[in-house]
Amino acid sequence: MNKVLLKLMVALGVVTMVGCSSIETAEDIQKADCYFPDMSSKEAPKWVCEVTPQGYEIIGVGYAKKSVAGSGIMREIALNNAQQRLASQLENNIKSKFDAVTRQSSTTTKTVSDEHVSEMVEITINNVVSTVIRDARVMTTLTSPTGGMYTLVAMTNDAYQSNMAAAIEKARNDQVWSKLDSEEAQEAMKQALASLEG
Numbered sequence: 001m002n003k004v005l006l007k008l009m010v011a012l013g014v015v016t017m018v019g020c021s022s023i024e025t026a027e028d029i030q031k032a033d034c035y036f037p038d039m040s041s042k043e044a045p046k047w048v049c050e051v052t053p054q055g056y057e058i059i060g061v062g063y064a065k066k067s068v069a070g071s072g073i074m075r076e077i078a079l080n081n082a083q084q085r086l087a088s089q090l091e092n093n094i095k096s097k098f099d100a101v102t103r104q105s106s107t108t109t110k111t112v113s114d115e116h117v118s119e120m121v122e123i124t125i126n127n128v129v130s131t132v133i134r135d136a137r138v139m140t141t142l143t144s145p146t147g148g149m150y151t152l153v154a155m156t157n158d159a160y161q162s163n164m165a166a167a168i169e170k171a172r173n174d175q176v177w178s179k180l181d182s183e184e185a186q187e188a189m190k191q192a193l194a195s196l197e198g
Helices: 002-019 026-031 071-108 114-132 157-173 175-179 183-196
Strands: 039-043 056-064 137-143 149-156
Touching (some): 056 071, 071 137, 071 149, 071 157, 149 157
Antiparallel strands (some): 137 149
């Protein structure tokens, strides 16, 4: 009886370990199963699950549910949704890069209000990203089994780097920095922007 119980426990342990294995590499992600969110029993291309295809830096996946307005309207909704997601990713990447640099400069400039600078960064990045994005391509549009529409918008590494550089340049020239209270804070921001280019 003890041997049977021991074998059962070992078998359950193996099943548990196999069932809980995690996806750890980019290669594993490409092999992972993907199913349509609006019909979880049907397999979908990996990009529907926001797996970035090789050769691209960032993507945006948009969705429009089936509509009596027709496929033209659905395509427009899915495209807008995908572009917003791509812009959000670019915005987050710029913000995290900028936050890292401003954190470094604010440790040397104690009089700069971190909260005030953060607010200015947020305003500037929102303004910049909404006007800067170029060279994002619509890669494909797909109709799901339920009649919904998915759209993939992607940006190559070169386009991504170009957009980052344009955003940093536009941020450098943004008038919002003149609203910072002190010359010291303005100088800290100029240095932070200059160091982003490197």
